Amino acid sequence: MVGPLRQGVTGKVWRRAFGSPIIILFVLPLVVSLLFALGAAFDLSAWQLLWAHPQLWPALGLSIFTGLMSVLLSASLAIIIVAGLYLSGWWPRLSFPIGAMLAMPHVALAIGLSFLIMPSGFLARSVALFSGWTTPPNWITNHDPYGLSLIAALVLKETPFLMWILISILNRQDVRDNFNGQRAVGLSLGHTMTSIWQRLYLPQIVPKLVWPLFVVFAYAATVVDMALVIGPTQPPTLATLVWADINDSQVLNNARGAAGAWLLTVAIAIVALGVWGLANVIFSRREWLTVGPAPRALIKVFFFARLKFSSLISVYLIITVLLVILSFAALWPFPNLWPEILSISAWSRVGLDPSAFFTSGVLAVSTTVTAFALVIAWMETQPQMRDKYVTLLSATALGVPAIVLALGQYRAFLQLGLTGSTFGLFLAHLLPVTAYMFIVLVGPYRSFDSRWQASASGLLASFPRFFWAIKLPLLKAPLLAASAIGFAVSFGQYVPAQLISAGRYSTLPMEAVTLTSGTNRPLTAAFTLLLMVPPLLVFMAAAHFGKSRWSKL
Amino acid sequence: MSLVLEKISAYLGDTRIFESLSLTIEPGEIVTVMGASGSGKTTLLAAIAGDLPTPFYAVGKVILNGHDMSKVRPEQRRIGRLFQDDLLFPHLTVGENLLFGVERGPKAMRTMQMKEALQRIDLVGLENRAPHTLSGGQRSRVALMRALLAKPDAMLLDEPFSKLDRALRATIRDYTYAHLQERKIPTLLVTHDFEDVPKAGRVIHV
Amino acid sequence: MINRRSLLSFAAVSLLPNMAFAADWSAVEAEAKGQEVYFNAWAGADNINAYIAWAGEQVKARFGVTLNHIKITDTAEVVKRVRDEVKAGKADGSVDLVWINGENFRVMKTEKLLFGPFAAALPNFAFVDTVGKPTTLQDFTETVDGLESPWGMAQFTFFGDGAKISSPPKSMIELAAFAKANPGRVTYPAPPDFHGTTFLKQALVEATSDRSIFAKPIDKEAFAAAAKPWLAFLDELRPSLWREGKQYPKSQAEITQMVADGELLIGLTFNPNEPANLVAAGTLPKTTIAWQHAAGTIGNSHFVAIPTNAKAKAGAQVVANFLLSAEAQARKNDLKIWGDPTVLDVTKLSGDDAKQFANLPAPGSVIFPAPAMLEPHGSFVPLIEAIWLDHYGKG
Structure with a gap:
């Protein structure tokens, strides 16, 4: 009898139903939010009000400037450091410090950095030690008019992210094998390592970096919480202007804010396209690729990579130590390098009301677990060809400015009665968590060698046994890393939490941003540390448990 | 032109891989190193080329044309290599791959060398093709020519024919040896296939 | 000579409304019991947050009302949220009580987003110094009309x-x-x-x-x-x-x-x-x-108000009334606690209550x-x- 041959698991119709949870909890809310956000763009009077705003153009310029500068600088720095450390003795141990830096929430870094650089900050106090200042200098550091301190904070935060992307590309087995071979050939043809990076590695890596670079650019140009803490004030960046408008008491200003958010989005898209086009024109002149081996490296671009990387880590460490001291510093008048009075009052206040910490923790754990289940259920039951739709939506969720998405989400959830509800808050956090986890996992999960399953079947292992005993252990490292990222993303969410919680729930980032507008520095520092520590612990746990059982360390 | 190896020993941690290997390869001579998998053939080549990966280390001397190369950076040794895989750079065209190793100089000169090389391997007009559109035999020839265009003082061949099918294998092999001997390049070949050993060539077992 | 009738009429004038009041108020208190009041208040100052936390403990113990302090950076957010909720037809709003004055009050009043008038019906409102402190009735030149209850006094x-x-x-x-x-x-x-x-x-x-x-x-x-x-x-x-x-x-x-x-x-x-x-x-x-x-x-003065779509209106009134009590106002007035001047007429209070308001001159006090x-x-x-x-x- 001739019949169809048995197909793989994804071929079974009933299994396809397991793709629906991700559609209900992620795809639908996302699409609806995007539609509502789009709906906010069609209000002529709002646009007229926006054009009339005296700060509009300088603010837009600042947003684009800070966004572009931070993406260019962090990309260059990440490439230089990664290239310099590639296959060096530090290479196998890089993921730990980078994970730790990734775990620090954006707003925590901004708060810590401003404590470091502001005129009464630690840097000025160190100078005062020699210069004898008794009052803080007239430095224009934090809140500087050109957004340079905001750019610095963004570069510090995005460089580890881009390094992490680069390293995960370079550590892929196929890339590693190809690049090893290409290096040997390149060297044998007389090229230096610098030349090999410039002419062989980068032209192959950069195309893979386009989307991460865009996400970094869009993030940097639209960031609200960091800009509030450390960014320029008059004019501010457009994102903070829009944020103030969205939260204003006047209806007209709310509409103007929505229009401003769209203007910013369009401007980002145009600038990104422009830069991309420009880069294509520059790199289409291919002569420089084959100019031939230079007798020696003309520019030592990758010089001192260890020093650069150590400096980056040092800034993070200094900020952390500074925050710890500050959280105990009841009185710390200006030129002193050490507080006059130490007290635990900030921490006891934190202990008295741990509800925000608890809310953020529960949200982070529940959204990470849910997103994990959603993504695995999808990967296990859906054909790979459908991935592209979810990948595209996830990329959209990360590429569309957070204020636009949050605005649409707020409007949609308001109609559905979800604002101020536990479920609404949960969904608002689940959205970015799922997007990140899907993008991080789709590669490792889909490139999982199908011959493993074939050989397991040959050994009479059932699918569940194969899944638990072979597949999950083999994918342990990427799964744990993705979960740690999910946790950190949820734990650091500010914009959607602020809008959707309707004040009913207070999360840690909301408390921290609120406190920076007040005068209690020890409490601000304590909350910032609270914001940092759980993601850090989760990253450390993921790194520890993600190690292969054969690794010695 | 000659390649002299003096008392080369290689180790992986405390484990010795091979010890005190000495050898002189005359201009145009092709010496074959044979040995089972894991006997350290590839380690030897990497040691000569100067890019031994970190857990390994080697001692001894590599002398090329009378110059001690032991401490010289790999890209300055002028030692060409061919591998099992052709390793054509996937993001460059065939022509660009060939140009990659050509000395700096006037563009027209370099292009001429590239075209001449294509002619010699019967691939005229294919300079703008992507490497993956070529057949296996064509790719091997491009890889060989790319290595030769860099004007190496010595060549290391790491089982370069093992992935080719039988019909192609003999042709490419003869072709490669002919080019190397014509240019008087001292060559060290690593293989585990007796067929690869050139006629009357010396064979060393490790 | 005061005759019986005039005495009675005096009683009728002065006592009866209060009695009716008392009956209504006890109904409010009964309804408030067990309610959760979401008090949206600016939270940038730790001492104020601590004071609100104290008030929460008090109303919980005395009236069975749970007070949740929703910490906000800008009251304008609350105005917007209430408007959006009312527009979306959300009857059980997320805001029960809001700390407010000035422009935000004017907007909420004009757009009819406020519950009330309720302020004058709060028993403790009787002690407010509406004559000596006219800003308790006039919020930035906008008449209050009982739509918000005074909480504290401010002067630049x-x-x-x-x-x-x-x-x-x-x-x-x-x-x-x-x-x-x-x-x-x-x-x-x-x-x-x-x-x-x-x-x-x-x-x-x-x-x-x-x-x-x-x-x-x-x-x-x-x-x-x-x-x-x-x-x-x-x-x-x-x-x-x-x-x-x-x-x-x-x-x-x-x-x-x-x-x-x-x-x-x-x-x-x-x-x-x-x-x-x-x-x-x-x-x-x-x-x-x-x-x-x-x-x-x-x-000027600052106030608390109840949105029209508040879920716990009774609870919110109980809290507003407690915030006007001599005890709560005196504590708020205390320099070591918060130091926010009272809206009450201290001369209307009993001697013991009035004494609590005396702040000794302290370093940092206004010298001019x-x-x-x-x-x-x-x-x-x-x-x-x-x-x-x-x-x-x-x-």
Whole structure:
């Protein structure tokens, strides 16, 4: 009898139903939010009000400037450091410090950095030690008019992210094998390592970096919480202007804010396209690729990579130590390098009301677990060809400015009665968590060698046994890393939490941003540390448990 | 032109891989190193080329044309290599791959060398093709020519024919040896296939 | 001789409404029991948060009302949220009680987003000093109409370290001179921050000779004419401000912190007792002094209001009433707790209650008090903010 041959698991119709949870909890809310956000763009009077705003153009310029500068600088720095450390003795141990830096929430870094650089900050106090200042200098550091301190904070935060992307590309087995071979050939043809990076590695890596670079650019140009803490004030960046408008008491200003958010989005898209086009024109002149081996490296671009990387880590460490001291510093008048009075009052206040910490923790754990289940259920039951739709939506969720998405989400959830509800808050956090986890996992999960399953079947292992005993252990490292990222993303969410919680729930980032507008520095520092520590612990746990059982360390 | 190896020993941690290997390869001579998998053939080549990966280390001397190369950076040794895989750079065209190793100089000169090389391997007009559109035999020839265009003082061949099918294998092999001997390049070949050993060539077992 | 009938009629006049009141109020209290009240209040100051937490414990113990302090940075967010919820037809709103005054109140009142009138029906409202403190009935020239219940008093006050300031500037003209002598050490928050706008209003009032214009609505043209001396003053002040007046701090709290760090010399506040409170908390040095401009500074009251779609209206009223109690007002008035002046008429209180209000002179107290001036009409605010943004908002 001739019949169809048995197909793989994804071929079974009933299994396809397991793709629906991700559609209900992620795809639908996302699409609806995007539609509502789009709906906010069609209000002529709002646009007229926006054009009339005296700060509009300088603010837009600042947003684009800070966004572009931070993406260019962090990309260059990440490439230089990664290239310099590639296959060096530090290479196998890089993921730990980078994970730790990734775990620090954006707003925590901004708060810590401003404590470091502001005129009464630690840097000025160190100078005062020699210069004898008794009052803080007239430095224009934090809140500087050109957004340079905001750019610095963004570069510090995005460089580890881009390094992490680069390293995960370079550590892929196929890339590693190809690049090893290409290096040997390149060297044998007389090229230096610098030349090999410039002419062989980068032209192959950069195309893979386009989307991460865009996400970094869009993030940097639209960031609200960091800009509030450390960014320029008059004019501010457009994102903070829009944020103030969205939260204003006047209806007209709310509409103007929505229009401003769209203007910013369009401007980002145009600038990104422009830069991309420009880069294509520059790199289409291919002569420089084959100019031939230079007798020696003309520019030592990758010089001192260890020093650069150590400096980056040092800034993070200094900020952390500074925050710890500050959280105990009841009185710390200006030129002193050490507080006059130490007290635990900030921490006891934190202990008295741990509800925000608890809310953020529960949200982070529940959204990470849910997103994990959603993504695995999808990967296990859906054909790979459908991935592209979810990948595209996830990329959209990360590429569309957070204020636009949050605005649409707020409007949609308001109609559905979800604002101020536990479920609404949960969904608002689940959205970015799922997007990140899907993008991080789709590669490792889909490139999982199908011959493993074939050989397991040959050994009479059932699918569940194969899944638990072979597949999950083999994918342990990427799964744990993705979960740690999910946790950190949820734990650091500010914009959607602020809008959707309707004040009913207070999360840690909301408390921290609120406190920076007040005068209690020890409490601000304590909350910032609270914001940092759980993601850090989760990253450390993921790194520890993600190690292969054969690794010695 | 000659390649002299003096008392080369290689180790992986405390484990010795091979010890005190000495050898002189005359201009145009092709010496074959044979040995089972894991006997350290590839380690030897990497040691000569100067890019031994970190857990390994080697001692001894590599002398090329009378110059001690032991401490010289790999890209300055002028030692060409061919591998099992052709390793054509996937993001460059065939022509660009060939140009990659050509000395700096006037563009027209370099292009001429590239075209001449294509002619010699019967691939005229294919300079703008992507490497993956070529057949296996064509790719091997491009890889060989790319290595030769860099004007190496010595060549290391790491089982370069093992992935080719039988019909192609003999042709490419003869072709490669002919080019190397014509240019008087001292060559060290690593293989585990007796067929690869050139006629009357010396064979060393490790 | 007082006859029986007149005595009775006196009783009827004075007691009966109170009795009806009492009956209604006990119904409110009964309904409130077990309710959760979401109190949306600015939360940038730790001592205020602690005070609200204390009030929460009290209403829980006494009336069975759970008070949740929703910590917000800007009351405008709450106005917007209530409006959005009402528009979306959400009857059980997320806000039960909001700390409010001024522009936000005017907007909520005009858009009919407030529940009430309820204030006059609160038993403790009887002790409010509506005569001596007219701003308890008139919020930034907008009549309150019982739609919000007074909570505290405010008067624009400056402060600084007496060890660094020999004679504090007691007018805007003197302030400009002070800034010129100490460049980069004086500033004000950028409007629409509440304190920033008030600083600009204070400067406007001081720069204007005919102050009768502030009682009435004003249009753009009239304002443009009236604002000339004011703008001239601001232009003169600007170059000697912090960062040459190109950047401004976001909030009053940020300025206070910079004063504490020594980066700025003069801070400003709406609570005359805040400097003393901050001295007690150790944030400001003991040599701190506070003062008001000799010709008077802008004063107002702050209130609590209940949105029309509040879920726990009864609970919210119980909380509002408790906040007006002598005990709660006295604690709020205490320099060591918060130091926010009371809205009550202390002479109406019993002797023991009244005694709790005495604050001993403390370091940081106002040494040069001045009379309170009424806020300019609400129509000035958007015009002040717009013209400021146009002149100084572009860096």
